[in-house]
Amino acid sequence: MASEEFENAFAVLGRDFANAGRVSTAIKDTLKGLGIQAPIVRRVAIASYEAEMNLVMYASRGKMRLTVSSEAITIDVDDEGPGIEDVSLAMQEGYSTATPEMREMGFGAGMGLPNIRKNADEFVITSEVGRGTRLHIRVNLLA
């Protein structure tokens, strides 16, 4: 029998800084309730927070879907937004297109996507300019 999966989808609104970060907090609480090991929770928390903040800062709206199985945790992000012109450039540490306003709030160090890659076991990013960006983040559970 294929093992059961837990799924939860969250809507995220662009520019909604008042609520930004709530989805990653909810994801983190779910993982703790499932008894996921602390170092794994931490990696997912950091990756999902960076993904959520990217969505809030750049896109107009989007969805984050959490899937947990007994092997791995995956987070799929799908946003409607400007997309990323040069994905490999965006993946470089220190590269950022953040506005002065975003930097004012402490973002825009150009560490978002590199941080996701650092904390994920699998990270796939696809983007279409003018349409939006998709992230697939997978963190494997410890055996």
Add this chain to the structure above:
Amino acid sequence: MSCMRACPTDAVRVRKAHAVKLADRCIDCGECINVCPRAAIVPLTEQMTDLSKFDRTVAIPSPALYAQFDADVPPGVISAALKQCGFSDVECLSPACDEVTAATEMFLAEYRGQYPLISSFCPTVVRLIQVKYPELVDQLLPILAPREVSARDAKVRMSKETGIPPDRIGAVYITPCPGKMVAILEHPGMAKSNLDTAVSISDLFPTLAAAVSKVGDGEPDMSGGETASGISWAFMGGFPRSLPAENTLPVAGLRNVIRILDDVEKGKLRKYAFIECHACPEGCVGGCLTVENPYVARGKAIRLRQRLPSGPAFDRDRTAMRYREGSYLMDEPLAARPLRPLASDVASAISKMKERDRLLASLPGIDCGACGAPSCRAFAEDVVLDEAEQALCVFSWQREVLGRIDDLARLVKLQRESEGGNR
């Protein structure tokens, strides 16, 4: 019901009209004590009479004690009054506060782990992290709280002076909160606490206030050995005053601490070196076992600070030497004590969580508390874990009853129709 709603970790349930504490969830923050309209919740602080088993006793007052009195009642007078209340000696906390601040600076200078470091002097914050933020336990500052350093050093000194062995000297913390009482019993980060017991400020206050009024003028040292920097530990922002302000962050009040820890967990506050966390509003002056309003007490502490010697009342070179000897370091690691998950393995936990969410969707979602759980979500979890029955939800029960009435009505109607057809 008030206590159940006030609890930040969902540790209270009302069963058969009585509040019950779920011990593994409780972090001893005292929020329930603060809100109980009947004062039915009593913390575990010992009564003064239990001190008879020691040859000598030393009282170590939390700096919050001084903030219960007007700023013109100096620590020296309060210290003299404490002796009249039956303590053989009084040890002021300020020197230990100053030493711990210096030790913290030394630790920060050498620290190469994850940032920010989180203060560990507030036992409720330590417990909160052990229970709800297990991945942050390694970021707790592994330095002893001043009250522990003070009790240890006082016993050694008194033993030398009197010849009485240290274990015959009882160290009593005059505490503003139940958290520090529990910390003596559970000694997190230590093989054993150097303190023997605690007496709450609120229990001691009537006797102490009467003794204060009888202390004459002319006490030799009005400061009682306390310093401005030591007193500052009683309220938010006081501890890291000597640390660079731009990368330290003081926070007070449990809900605010929870918000900050949520952010630390998400990697949001890495640019801060140190976070000073107080569970009580405004810091120890807002402890639930004090008598003065936290804001008034904070004002009094600030006024008192202006009148005290600026300190620090300690020997920096000696502190550096003791730091290198490990005198300020905790001797046991602070271990995580995560809340019990829905099941012991992830696969079963996943099916339990799905079951919980299905049940949660059928509940009204208004968190009325009539079932005895603080929220529909907590109730759904209790049901899934077989700790509550769904019928305890008045809405589920009503729906069930109305459903049965409908079924009966349908049966009666069918019966009548069939009888009518027979005629």
